[in-house]
Amino acid sequence: MPPNATDSERAHVIPGQLRSAREAMALSVAEAAASLRVSGDELRGWESGISRPSIEQLWAMSELYARDVGYSLQTTPPPPRHISFRLAHARSLRDLSAEARRALVQFQELCRAAAELEALLGLPRPRLEKAPPSLAPDALAQRQRQRLGLGTGPIENLRGVLENEGLQVFEVPAPQGEFAGFSWWYGDSVPCVLVNARDPAGRRTFTLAHEYGHLLRQDQASLCDPEARLPEERFTNRFAACLLMPEHDLIAQCDRYHITPTTFSLDGVARLARRYHVSVEAMARRLEEVGRVPRGGADALIRELSTRRPYYPRPAIPRWRRQVGHTYADHAIRAYSQGLISLSRLAQYLGVNVSKAFEIVGAPPVRAAK
Amino acid sequence: MPRQPDLPFTLYVLDADALIRLKTSKRLAQLKNPGRSTLVPERVRNELRRAPGWREWLDTHRDNISGFIGRESDAYLTLLRQEHPKVHDGEAAAIAIAMHRRNATLVSEDKAARQKAQHRGVPVITTQEFLQKWWPTRPHR
Numbered sequence: 001m002p003p004n005a006t007d008s009e010r011a012h013v014i015p016g017q018l019r020s021a022r023e024a025m026a027l028s029v030a031e032a033a034a035s036l037r038v039s040g041d042e043l044r045g046w047e048s049g050i051s052r053p054s055i056e057q058l059w060a061m062s063e064l065y066a067r068d069v070g071y072s073l074q075t076t077p078p079p080p081r082h083i084s085f086r087l088a089h090a091r092s093l094r095d096l097s098a099e100a101r102r103a104l105v106q107f108q109e110l111c112r113a114a115a116e117l118e119a120l121l122g123l124p125r126p127r128l129e130k131a132p133p134s135l136a137p138d139a140l141a142q143r144q145r146q147r148l149g150l151g152t153g154p155i156e157n158l159r160g161v162l163e164n165e166g167l168q169v170f171e172v173p174a175p176q177g178e179f180a181g182f183s184w185w186y187g188d189s190v191p192c193v194l195v196n197a198r199d200p201a202g203r204r205t206f207t208l209a210h211e212y213g214h215l216l217r218q219d220q221a222s223l224c225d226p227e228a229r230l231p232e233e234r235f236t237n238r239f240a241a242c243l244l245m246p247e248h249d250l251i252a253q254c255d256r257y258h259i260t261p262t263t264f265s266l267d268g269v270a271r272l273a274r275r276y277h278v279s280v281e282a283m284a285r286r287l288e289e290v291g292r293v294p295r296g297g298a299d300a301l302i303r304e305l306s307t308r309r310p311y312y313p314r315p316a317i318p319r320w321r322r323q324v325g326h327t328y329a330d331h332a333i334r335a336y337s338q339g340l341i342s343l344s345r346l347a348q349y350l351g352v353n354v355s356k357a358f359e360i361v362g363a364p365p366v367r368a369a370k
Numbered sequence: 371m372p373r374q375p376d377l378p379f380t381l382y383v384l385d386a387d388a389l390i391r392l393k394t395s396k397r398l399a400q401l402k403n404p405g406r407s408t409l410v411p412e413r414v415r416n417e418l419r420r421a422p423g424w425r426e427w428l429d430t431h432r433d434n435i436s437g438f439i440g441r442e443s444d445a446y447l448t449l450l451r452q453e454h455p456k457v458h459d460g461e462a463a464a465i466a467i468a469m470h471r472r473n474a475t476l477v478s479e480d481k482a483a484r485q486k487a488q489h490r491g492v493p494v495i496t497t498q499e500f501l502q503k504w505w506p507t508r509p510h511r
Contacts, residue, residue, distance in 0.1 A: 011447050055443045069459050073451045116456075339481030343387035344417050345458040354386045355421035358394070 010052035013072040019047040021065040021072065024079040024105050026093035035064050066105045068348065077115075077187030079108050080221035087179055088228040096178055103174035104182065104223075106351075107194040110324065111186035113349045114168040117331045118190065120340045126166025128191050131216040137235050140216065141242035152249050154276045158205055162193075162212060163327040169208060171197035171323050177225075183211035184221035191215045197323060202279030203227070209240035227281070245276050245286045254292045261294045266304050269293075280305050320352050320360075336361055380475055382408045382500060383468040386417045386460050388477040391497040398427060401434070409471070412437045413446075413463035442466045455482030468492045 022032050033043040036057060045051035053061065062069045085091050093101055117123070129147070131140050145151070148161055155161065159169050168186075174196045180203065182194040193211040195204045210226045213236035226237050253275065254260070259268050264287065266280070273283035284298035284305075293301070321329050329350060336346040336357075347357035384392075389410065392398045401408050410418075410428075415435050418424040428435065438446060446466035449457055457465065461483035468474040468487060475493040477500045478484055484494045495503070 012451065055438070055447065058447075070450050070456070073447065074453060339479075340455075342385070342458045342461050342478075342480035342483060343390070344385070344460045345456075347417070348458070353421035354417050355390060355423065358387070358390045 010054055011058040011073065013046060013052060013058065014075055015047050015049040016078070017072045017075065018061065020078045021061070021067050022047070024093075024108065025065055025101050026096070027064075032064065036060050066102050067109065071109075076112055079105075080184050082220055084220050084222045086222055086224040086228075086230055086233050088225065088230065090178070090223075097175055100174045100178040103172045103196075104194070107170055107172050107182065107192070108186075110170045110172070110328075110349075110351075111168060111184075111190060111192040113332075114192065114328055115186055115190050117328070117335055117349070120335050121331055121338075123331070124166070125189065126191055128165060128167070128215060130218055133217075137213070137238035138242045138247075140213070141239050141246070144212075144216070144243060145246065152246055154249075155244060156277070158208055158244070158277070159325060160327075162208065163325055166191065167212070167215070168192040168328060169195065169325050170328075171195045171204065171325075173197040179223050180225045180227065181207035181211045182221070182223045183214045183219075185215070185218075200279060202273060202277060202282065205244065205277050206240050206279060206282045209243045210236045212243075213239035241282065241286045241289065244278050245283065247290050250276075250286065250290060251292070254287070254290075259287065259292050261292060261297070264293050264297065264301075266301055266308075269301055320350050320356070323351055324349075333361055379407065380473050381468075381471050382475050382477050383464045383471070384408060384410055384414070384477045384500075385464045385480065385483065386414050387479045388497045388500065389414070389418065391479070392501075393423075393427075395501065397501060401431070408434055409467065409474075410435050411460065411463035411467050414460040417460045436467065438463070438466065440470065442470050445469050449486060452486075455485060457482050457486055465490070465492065 022029070027035075029040045029043055029047075033040045036043065038057065042051065046053050058072060059069065061072065065071075083093070090096055093104075096104075135143070148165070150161065163169055168190060170192070172194055176196070176198045180196050180199055184192060186192050193208060193215070195207050195211070197204075199207065206226060207224070210224060210233075211222070214222045214224070217235070224233065224236075226233060226240065229237065250272070253272055257268050257271060259272070269283050269287060270280050272287075273280045276283065281298075281302050284293060284301040287293040288295065288298040324332070332341070332346055332349040335341045336343065341349070343354055343357055343361075346361065347354045350357060350360065352360070389398065392401070410431070412435055415428055418428060443466070446462050449462040449465055450459065457480070461478060461480050464476055464478065465483055465487045468476040469490050469492055475495055476483070476487045477495055477497060478487070479496055487494045
């Protein structure tokens with residue numbers, strides 16, 4: 001757009017939305033202005049409401065900030081102001097790669113979509129209970145198992161169970177090793193969890209349980225890597241381990257598979273890991289906790305594991321559905337079939353192109369009159 | 371601008387959903403019939419470009435693609451700002467263009483877009499109705 005665009009061709013953006021979109025990508029004014037080919041003063045003017053961008057500049061910003069065009073024009077709950085970085089290598093958004101930051105923004109957009117779907121379909125509000133601060137992780141896990149009716153054995157589909165509770169779980173790909181999970185309350189009312197889709201299945205399950213622990217404790221938005229085993233993560237790691245691998249059942253299985261401090265093997269531990277849908281690393285550490293692997297044995301097992309070729313089973317469901325989850329996908333498709341959202345919006349919500357969205361909803365071809 | 375309903379010429383403005391439905395019905399290739407006019411907003415083109423199998427069609431139908439003229443961009447931004455019901459980028463562009471072009475009709479399945487367009491006096495038809503107007507005698511096989 002030429003700089004002399006008329007006033008009516010300039011977008012009435014909401015300054016705070018522009019600023020929060022830029023900050024969520026951890027871009028400085030100078031960096032963003034350079035990408036948008038405008039001066040820093042001009043961008044500052046838009047962000048403070050002194051001046052307004054042209055329509056082309058609005059489109060360029062939506063590309064740069066990885067947001068929907070409407071984001072700058074409507075008021076939405078802001079991205080998390082304070083993120084608790086529970087990572088070994090990063091203490092701020094700027095320490096993350098651009099791809100990891102983009103994944104976080106993609107997650108925030110999915111949370112926004114989930115809240116919109118909730119409002120459109122008149123869905124009930126999530127009923128997550130707050131964990132009493134005095135409760136130990138083992139007791140909290142036990143209480144959650146009872147509340148969710150999970151019995152005493154392995155949890156076959158933790159994601160499905162938590163989604164039924166109103167939790168929004170998204171698997172978004174981010175560079176492996178940068179972070180494993182992120183959790184926050186979108187607009188203070190929708191509990192949302194991001195799990196790094198590039199992590200193996202067992203690790204994703206543990207991350208989900210770990211982030212669920214943060215939400216129960218009403219912690220502020222947390223970016224985590226449970227494998228880093230940081231001291232501040234001790235509670236949620238222990239909670240996740242107890243929730244996924246309850247001690248009583250685990251001991252019984254160890255007896256069945258003859259896993260004792262003197263007879264344990266990597267194959268036996270791997271078999272148990274498959275049974276509880278967790279990683280071999282998580283299982284080895286849990287077995288050490290319950291005394292079925294001697295102290296230091298878990299590290300030895302993990303070292304032995306690293307010499308083996310990893311095996312990643314082919315996912316049984318399409319990538320787009322794995323990313324957004326069954327519940328969210330079903331809600332989005334329902335909203336489309338009820339005429340509440342357009343095909344383009346559905347495509348955006350599901351993270352696919354419009355043709356794919358059409359294929360997913362399976363709309364019949366139209367016929368000309370006879 | 372006052373409408374002239376008796377004029378035989380009608381400009382059909384299509385959104386992404388309508389175009390995909392036409393493609394599924396194998397009618398897309400025939401959109402360029404002489405004497406008829408269809409228009410695809412640039413924002414809709416951008417949505418379709420990401421989908422496989424569309425690039426070639428969009429490249430060979432450049433004449434059918436249009437950006438905003440005059441106050442269309444203003445109408446587009448106004449539509450995007452509004453909530454309840456909310457319209458998406460491509461639909462907002464299609465309504466904005468249909469609002470300001472002479473004898474334009476919006477072809478869309480989207481309830482929110484249809485409602486907004488009708489509220490602004492823009493005639494709206496579904497893809498099915500569009501096909502009936504376009505090929506009234508030849509049944510699709």
